[in-house]
Amino acid sequence: MEERIVVGISDQKIVRNxxxxxxYALGSCVGVCLHDRIVRVAGLAHxxxxxxxxxxxxxxxxxxTAVARLAKDxxxxxxxxxxxxxxxxxxxxxxxxxxxxxxxxxxxAVKKELARLNIRIVAEDVGGNFGRxxxxxxxxxxxxxxxxxxxxxxx
Amino acid sequence: xMKTYENFNELQRDVIREIGNIGAGSAAxxxxxxxxxxxTISVPSLHIIDVEKIxxxxxxxEKIVAGVLVNMTQDIEGMLFYILNNEFxxxxxxxxxxxxxxxxxxxxxxxxxxxxxxxxxxSGSYINALSAFTNLDIRLSTPHIAIDMVGALLxxxxxxxxxxxxxxxxxEEDFISDEESVTSHMLIMPDIRSLxxxxxxxxxx
Numbered sequence: 001m002e003e004r005i006v007v008g009i010s011d012q013k014i015v016r017n018x019x020x021x022x023x024y025a026l027g028s029c030v031g032v033c034l035h036d037r038i039v040r041v042a043g044l045a046h047x048x049x050x051x052x053x054x055x056x057x058x059x060x061x062x063x064x065t066a067v068a069r070l071a072k073d074x075x076x077x078x079x080x081x082x083x084x085x086x087x088x089x090x091x092x093x094x095x096x097x098x099x100x101x102x103x104x105x106x107x108x109a110v111k112k113e114l115a116r117l118n119i120r121i122v123a124e125d126v127g128g129n130f131g132r133x134x135x136x137x138x139x140x141x142x143x144x145x146x147x148x149x150x151x152x153x154x155x
Numbered sequence: 156x157m158k159t160y161e162n163f164n165e166l167q168r169d170v171i172r173e174i175g176n177i178g179a180g181s182a183a184x185x186x187x188x189x190x191x192x193x194x195t196i197s198v199p200s201l202h203i204i205d206v207e208k209i210x211x212x213x214x215x216x217e218k219i220v221a222g223v224l225v226n227m228t229q230d231i232e233g234m235l236f237y238i239l240n241n242e243f244x245x246x247x248x249x250x251x252x253x254x255x256x257x258x259x260x261x262x263x264x265x266x267x268x269x270x271x272x273x274x275x276x277x278s279g280s281y282i283n284a285l286s287a288f289t290n291l292d293i294r295l296s297t298p299h300i301a302i303d304m305v306g307a308l309l310x311x312x313x314x315x316x317x318x319x320x321x322x323x324x325x326x327e328e329d330f331i332s333d334e335e336s337v338t339s340h341m342l343i344m345p346d347i348r349s350l351x352x353x354x355x356x357x358x359x360x
Contacts, residue, residue, distance in 0.1 A: 008207055009206060009207060009310075009313065010317070024215075024216035024217055024304070024306050025210075025216035025217055025304040025305065025306025025307040025310075026306075026307060026310065027303070027304075027306070027307030027308060027309070027310030027311065028310045028311065028314050029310050029314075048310070048313060048314055048317045049314055049317050049318065053318050056318060061317065092307065094222075094301050094303065094307060094308055094310065094311055095222075095224050095299035095300075095301050095311060096299060096301075097299060102310075102311075102314040102315075129301070130303055130307070131303045131304040131306065131307020131308070131310075132307070133216075133217060133304070148219065148303060148304070
């Protein structure tokens with residue numbers, strides 16, 4: 001029987017087949033879901049902000065530190081970097097505020113990091129003005145994105 | 156060390172609570188007039204807590220609520236963030252528009268305007284009270300409103316204040332009318348410098 005492991009804000013979790021990672025209600029936050037289909041290990045980072053600050057030690061909070069940390073921790077569990085694929089979701093602008101939103105900046109920063117780490121993005125569902133709950137299946141690498149407006153979609 | 160909300164001592168917390176009190180009183184009066192009904196407000200309780208804990212207090216991350224965001228500028232920088240639960244929205248809708256609403260999903264454009272107007276009045280009365288007390292010039296933006304999962308809405312203040320700490324200032328109060336009582340939650344989030352200024356003006360260092 002698979003377990004459902006919840007990933008909170010500014011945190012990451014890694015699970016093996018058949019467990020499922022769940023991250024609730026992402027608004028401007030971005031969920032980075034990495035998968036190695038050979039060893040069937042899945043990792044999810046729930047990122048709050050694009051750029052780390054020298055006074056804040058929480059590397060799971062920021063795109064420029066969290067993505068690399070997740071990839072590294074997955075490698076320790078037998079994942080290979082070249083086999084990893086990424087799915088990303090979130091990065092909404094919940095209140096239609098003007099200018100570049102935090103969500104946009106988060107998405108941009110995450111993509112930049114994934115490119116730097118040579119991890120291919122195979123699917124994304126980002127932006128808009130609505131919240132998303134993510135369910136990431138370590139067995140298949142499927143990502144279910146739930147929202148009020150659209151119900152379930154799978155990417 | 157970076158100064159955060161957590162560092163406030165008891166006296167400073169009392170003052171912040173008192174600001175909440177004054178604001179709540181005038182917000183109740185404004186709401187009474189609008190709804191043409193007697194409205195009182197309980198003594199607000201003040202919590203300085205993690206975003207994750209706030210989400211639990213508010214009923215879990217996927218609970219659907221109306222969130223209203225108002226930005227403060229001028230002497231004070233920061234934001235007010237109201238979380239209006241289903242009950243609150245239902246009552247307001249019935250009183251103002253004469254028809255009950257059973258689900259957020261069915262809210263009309265006019266219903267959204269009514270909620271925005273309520274937020275305008277509540278934040279206006281709060282800030283006027285604070286302004287009068289501190290002699291600070293505080294301007295408010297027009298409210299932004301969104302109805303969605305509370306966890307997703309709270310990403311906004313969490314992101315804005317995430318660099319300086321994971322704790323936010325939550326004011327919880329009950330609006331009590333003749334017939335019903337509804338709990339409303341508000342996050343008052345002056346940035347730390349602004350909060351210092353407020354405390355200084357109120358004679359608390």
